[in-house]
Amino acid sequence: MLRFIAGRLLQAIPVLWVIVTLTFFLVRLAPGGPFDTERAVSPEVRAALEAHYGLDAPLWRQYLDYLAGVLRGDFGPSFKYANRSVTELIAAGFPVTAELGLWALSIAVLLGVGAGLIAALRPRRWPDHLAMSAAMLGICLPSFVLGPLLALLFGIVLGWLPVSGWGLTPGDKILPALTLGAGYAAYLARLTRGGLLEMLSQDFVRTARAKGAGELRVLLVHALRGGLVPVVAFLGPAAAGLLAGSFVVETVFQIPGLGRFFVQAAFNRDYTMVMGMTVFFSTLIVLFNLLADIALVWLDPRLRGAAGQGGGR
Amino acid sequence: MRHLIAAGLLIGLGLLGGCSGGQDLPAGVLRIGNGTEPQDLDPHVTTGLPEYRIQLALFEGLVAKDPRTLEPVPAVARHWTVSDDGLRYTFELRPEARWSNGDAVTADDFVFSFRRLLTPALGGEYAYMLYPIVNARAYHLGQIDDFAAVGVRAPDPHTLVIELEHPVPYFLQLLDHHSAYPVHRPTIEAFGAQARRGTAWTRPGNLVGNGPFVLREWSVNRRIVVEPNPHYWNAGAVHLPAIAFLPVEDANTQERMFRGGQLDIVLGGLNPDKIEYYRRERPQALRVSPAYATYYYEFNTRRPPFDDPRVRRALAMAIDREAIVERVTRGGQRPAAALTPPDPYGYRPPEALRFDPEAARALLAEAGYPDGRGFPPFEVLYNTAEMHQRIAVAIQQMWKRHLNIEARLTNMEWKVYLAARNDGEFDVARAGWVGDFLDPINFLELLSGYSGNNHSGWSDPRFDALLEQSNRERDRARRYALLQEAERLAMEAMPVIPIYYYSNVQLVSERVQGWHDNLLDYHPYLGVRLDRAAD
Numbered sequence: 092m093l094r095f096i097a098g099r100l101l102q103a104i105p106v107l108w109v110i111v112t113l114t115f116f117l118v119r120l121a122p123g124g125p126f127d128t129e130r131a132v133s134p135e136v137r138a139a140l141e142a143h144y145g146l147d148a149p150l151w152r153q154y155l156d157y158l159a160g161v162l163r164g165d166f167g168p169s170f171k172y173a174n175r176s177v178t179e180l181i182a183a184g185f186p187v188t189a190e191l192g193l194w195a196l197s198i199a200v201l202l203g204v205g206a207g208l209i210a211a212l213r214p215r216r217w218p219d220h221l222a223m224s225a226a227m228l229g230i231c232l233p234s235f236v237l238g239p240l241l242a243l244l245f246g247i248v249l250g251w252l253p254v255s256g257w258g259l260t261p262g263d264k265i266l267p268a269l270t271l272g273a274g275y276a277a278y279l280a281r282l283t284r285g286g287l288l289e290m291l292s293q294d295f296v297r298t299a300r301a302k303g304a305g306e307l308r309v310l311l312v313h314a315l316r317g318g319l320v321p322v323v324a325f326l327g328p329a330a331a332g333l334l335a336g337s338f339v340v341e342t343v344f345q346i347p348g349l350g351r352f353f354v355q356a357a358f359n360r361d362y363t364m365v366m367g368m369t370v371f372f373s374t375l376i377v378l379f380n381l382l383a384d385i386a387l388v389w390l391d392p393r394l395r396g397a398a399g400q401g402g403g404r
Numbered sequence: 405m406r407h408l409i410a411a412g413l414l415i416g417l418g419l420l421g422g423c424s425g426g427q428d429l430p431a432g433v434l435r436i437g438n439g440t441e442p443q444d445l446d447p448h449v450t451t452g453l454p455e456y457r458i459q460l461a462l463f464e465g466l467v468a469k470d471p472r473t474l475e476p477v478p479a480v481a482r483h484w485t486v487s488d489d490g491l492r493y494t495f496e497l498r499p500e501a502r503w504s505n506g507d508a509v510t511a512d513d514f515v516f517s518f519r520r521l522l523t524p525a526l527g528g529e530y531a532y533m534l535y536p537i538v539n540a541r542a543y544h545l546g547q548i549d550d551f552a553a554v555g556v557r558a559p560d561p562h563t564l565v566i567e568l569e570h571p572v573p574y575f576l577q578l579l580d581h582h583s584a585y586p587v588h589r590p591t592i593e594a595f596g597a598q599a600r601r602g603t604a605w606t607r608p609g610n611l612v613g614n615g616p617f618v619l620r621e622w623s624v625n626r627r628i629v630v631e632p633n634p635h636y637w638n639a640g641a642v643h644l645p646a647i648a649f650l651p652v653e654d655a656n657t658q659e660r661m662f663r664g665g666q667l668d669i670v671l672g673g674l675n676p677d678k679i680e681y682y683r684r685e686r687p688q689a690l691r692v693s694p695a696y697a698t699y700y701y702e703f704n705t706r707r708p709p710f711d712d713p714r715v716r717r718a719l720a721m722a723i724d725r726e727a728i729v730e731r732v733t734r735g736g737q738r739p740a741a742a743l744t745p746p747d748p749y750g751y752r753p754p755e756a757l758r759f760d761p762e763a764a765r766a767l768l769a770e771a772g773y774p775d776g777r778g779f780p781p782f783e784v785l786y787n788t789a790e791m792h793q794r795i796a797v798a799i800q801q802m803w804k805r806h807l808n809i810e811a812r813l814t815n816m817e818w819k820v821y822l823a824a825r826n827d828g829e830f831d832v833a834r835a836g837w838v839g840d841f842l843d844p845i846n847f848l849e850l851l852s853g854y855s856g857n858n859h860s861g862w863s864d865p866r867f868d869a870l871l872e873q874s875n876r877e878r879d880r881a882r883r884y885a886l887l888q889e890a891e892r893l894a895m896e897a898m899p900v901i902p903i904y905y906y907s908n909v910q911l912v913s914e915r916v917q918g919w920h921d922n923l924l925d926y927h928p929y930l931g932v933r934l935d936r937a938a939d
Contacts, residue, residue: 123823124819127823127826130857131855133532135546136531139525139527173450174606175602175624184624246660247660254657254663255652342654342657343656347624352625359819
């Protein structure tokens with residue numbers, strides 16, 4: 092197992108290097124630069140700005156300097172936010188985004204796996220149809236529609252919860268977490284149902300039933316572990332997606348997280364910020380996929396041999 | 405019952421309301437939706453309005469403006485005199501003016517600050533605001549190294565003398581722009597070189613300012629909170645216990661926050677459909693007023709057929725501006741018949757443009773395109789935004805209907821659009837200009853041969869000469885006559901199509917007192933209060 096993990100970590104290094112390199116050059120290829128503004132900037136001022144941020148050096152020099160910085164964990168100063176470093180901005184936004192993602196994931200698992208269980212317990216009967224219709228709605232309703240709807244309903248019409256903010260007024264985390272979690276809950280519900288139904292048709296389940304185990308016990312004790320394999324396989328990328336994809340929810344609910352920075356940085360041509368965020372998120376995604384793989388190996392005995400030989404999935 | 409359910413939700417969701425960083429603000433704090441996260445708070449580095457709104461609380465220039473009339477009023481300077489030739493300004497600084505750490509504000513502070521802004525290495529994008537000062541431009545461009553040659557000096561701690569290269573009737577207005585704010589020398593130097601941008605001096609706890617408020621909290625992307633400066637000379641006029649600036653980018657979120665009672669003031673960006681709602685439901689909270697800003701289209705006069713002034717005039721005359729403001733923008737905008745908006749000092753832009761499809765068709769025929777025949781296809785470029793698109797579609801249809809010519813619409817993301825416009829890679833491009841101070845020169849310079857903001861490629865030595873002449877004219881009426889002549893000349897050549905004058909659309913809670921609408925959208929915080937009885 093350790094060898095499997097070490098192998099995967101080693102594989103991650105070239106992946107990250109390629110990502111850093113591509114981002115470095117692609118962001119500079121995009122038309123418009125960090126100092127293009129609506130009002131003309133005189134050539135002298137532009138030259139002073141470029142000198143300040145090291146953009147006057149040849150490109151290969153900038154690239155090597157940047158790589159060296161990344162190795163030291165230094166992503167440089169933000170081009171847009173003059174008195175902040177990229178590392179500082181990530182450190183400020185990440186805990187917020189991570190917490191939002193965590194709550195959203197908890198809601199997604201709670202609602203999604205719950206609904207999937209109910210549906211699998213009574214397949215093709217009304218609880219199944221109800222749960223799956225709700226899930227379909229959750230998948231179809233994007234967060235930029237669901238978020239404002241929830242905010243209008245609970246925030247303004249009913250006046251129960253604040254329409255924006257994060258950790259400022261009681262209850263202001265509920266709506267954003269629900270909005271972000273809803274879509275994932277819907278996917279999870281369908282995955283759970285599918286996984287469980289597949290397991291329920293297996294021989295070992297029939298054996299359990301023949302020995303007189305109750306339907307609930309069969310489901311929870313025998314089928315659930317295997318039935319969750321697709322769910323867990325989905326959770327790794329989903330967790331990364333929650334972090335990188337929180338932009339909409341952060342904007343709708345005015346949350347000071349990383350998602351907003353990511354998108355703003357691209358619009359601002361804030362080169363260092365775009366690169367810092369890309370490297371940071373890529374590392375997270377690699378990490379989450381690895382965690383999901385480890386969990387899968389633990390859940391699915393068939394994968395263990397392969398992992399033991401260090402070959403990955 | 406409501407509360408029971410709400411409480412149940414709270415517990416059920418695992419106390420999501422639990423605290424993490426930040427705390428709610430006490431009652432009575434003015435909460436302003438401020439658009440974007442400020443790039444910095446250094447007045448010599450920043451360029452945006454969101455930053456300026458905060459700097460207006462943290463710093464104070466030599467003069468300020470009365471928000472009702474926009475006339476200059478004393479600030480750090482309690483008195484000033486102007487020499488008869490309009491070239492020398494002598495400011496008498498009030499001795500009681502203090503920095504937020506208790507130090508006296510002196511004339512040397514202003515000399516230091518002007519020098520800092522003009523130091524080339526700082527890269528201050530607004531340094532040109534000081535260019536009317538003798539040798540300021542030469543110093544900023546590195547042509548001279550000795551700041552003593554620049555026309556700013558402090559004969560004693562409470563007297564500041566500024567010498568100008570030519571009379572500038574609006575010079576006092578430039579002095580309350582953030583670029584002319586003083587900064588505290590010991591603070592700047594404690595955190596790095598004078599002319600280094602992005603040092604830590606603007607962080608809470610470090611920043612020393614001379615404005616009515618001091619910086620208490622700066623949580624990135626969450627809020628900036630300022631509280632009264634105990635050393636401020638006019639502390640009696642400060643009635644707010646604190647101001648919170650929230651960087652809310654999304655217009656709809658901002659409006660929901662206003663309706664949900666989380667914001668007291670929303671500046672701009674209100675959807676036209678919401679304007680209708682507020683007109684009906686909360687007319688007291690909706691403030692729609694004229695703005696000193698123009699929405700226009702630029703022609704690329706380097707490219708045929710737009711190198712022909714008859715074509716340009718024909719296209720301009722085929723646009724029904726009334727219809728655009730009444731049916732498309734619907735937010736209190738006014739049709740623009742010239743580039744410069746009217747101002748309270750009496751400048752009236754020439755009525756150089758009217759909607760006249762007949763005449764437009766005739767002009768186009770004269771230029772060789774009868775009924776639009778043979779007119780090459782062309783593109784209208786705008787930055788991606790719903791309103792720009794709606795306006796472009798309306799204009800596209802008007803050109804099709806009245807001139808029988810085909811325009812293709814191209815939208816680009818902001819920076820791509822800026823790059824294309826600056827490089828002259830367009831046929832017709834959307835543009836907008838917001839005046840920094842009330843004077844027609846602000847807009848007319850956009851069409852001068854020397855302006856970096858003139859993307860049309862059009863220039864006319866007669867036009868530039870008229871502007872130059874107006875710079876030397878001290879009599880306001882005669883000066884305006886020169887500028888009107890210049891504008892008439894430009895409008896005959898029509899390198900740009902004026903479309904409308906913007907409006908300022910704001911939501912201001914009924915509880916806010918002392919908040920005045922004006923052309924420049926200029927809102928100082930002295931005298932502003934939050935009426936809690938009406939809550």
